[in-house]
Amino acid sequence: MFQYDEKVLKDQLLELIRLAATDLPRDVVESIQAAEQNEDEGSAARSVFGMILKNIELARVESTPICQDTGTNIYMVYIPEGIGMRKLTALIHKATSEAVDKSYLRPNAVDSITGKNSGNNIGEGQPFIHFEEWDNDYIEFKLMLKGGGCENVSTQYKLPDVGLGAGRDMDGVYKVIVDAVNKAQGLGCAPGILGIGVGGDRTTSHLTAKSQLFRKMTDTNPNTELASMESRLLADLNELGVGPMGFGGKTTILGVKMGTMHRLPASFFVSISYMCWAYRRHSMILNSNGEVTYD
Numbered sequence: 001m002f003q004y005d006e007k008v009l010k011d012q013l014l015e016l017i018r019l020a021a022t023d024l025p026r027d028v029v030e031s032i033q034a035a036e037q038n039e040d041e042g043s044a045a046r047s048v049f050g051m052i053l054k055n056i057e058l059a060r061v062e063s064t065p066i067c068q069d070t071g072t073n074i075y076m077v078y079i080p081e082g083i084g085m086r087k088l089t090a091l092i093h094k095a096t097s098e099a100v101d102k103s104y105l106r107p108n109a110v111d112s113i114t115g116k117n118s119g120n121n122i123g124e125g126q127p128f129i130h131f132e133e134w135d136n137d138y139i140e141f142k143l144m145l146k147g148g149g150c151e152n153v154s155t156q157y158k159l160p161d162v163g164l165g166a167g168r169d170m171d172g173v174y175k176v177i178v179d180a181v182n183k184a185q186g187l188g189c190a191p192g193i194l195g196i197g198v199g200g201d202r203t204t205s206h207l208t209a210k211s212q213l214f215r216k217m218t219d220t221n222p223n224t225e226l227a228s229m230e231s232r233l234l235a236d237l238n239e240l241g242v243g244p245m246g247f248g249g250k251t252t253i254l255g256v257k258m259g260t261m262h263r264l265p266a267s268f269f270v271s272i273s274y275m276c277w278a279y280r281r282h283s284m285i286l287n288s289n290g291e292v293t294y295d
């Protein structure tokens, strides 16, 4: 039977939140460093990347938030059979509230009717926690903080889109993705990372798109058709010249990650989850001895 000490796990979750808020993952930092080197000496783009990298390093060293916008706290939690979800949810809530007290997170949960801020980042659907049971004998918590600015330029298309000449096929998918990035024009704190959901219904399409953002920058899509489309989109989108924060340059997008779901014959949705350069995600594995490892 898998057991854990609640107080210890709450503290371990608090550390996961601190890491996510203050320490950008290595694969993301390396991708931003490579983008900086790719820009021309003396260009606005290179200088923007320099500032971004300085910000990232300062936040890591001083353990302060990388961005003032805490964003939506999105958890994917993978559990062995028999683990109670309500207890884990309560511990995530406790850790979240403490993270606000310690200023790792800004209180960001606002009642949609009254406009009142809950003050501790807890509210209806906040944080967003998605559970899945698996066959492994350990628990994995994946956490992503997704900013409001980049969420505002995330979008969903319904194919066919006559205005864009986008039909119900992968060529149509390609066209709407290019349109979305073109429309964003650096808003949402470019360079962005795209999580794409192709198919599903309106909800699952968006969820597929967001789930893609938990992948590593350097991984390769196991589906060869999607892998080649990800590479093609990355190359083509960087020809748009929007650049970091919209200042122009060779890097508009740092990565494209695509996933698909089966769809109804009558519907063809393409969801685009746009993530900003403050691509804050970390994970934690808790084994049955109570030991944790962070990534």
Ligand code: SF4
Binding pocket: 067, 068, 069, 070, 071, 146, 147, 148, 149, 150, 151, 188, 189, 276, 277, 278
């Ligand atoms: S979009 Fe990202 S970088 Fe921009 S303000 Fe929001 S969290 Fe910060």
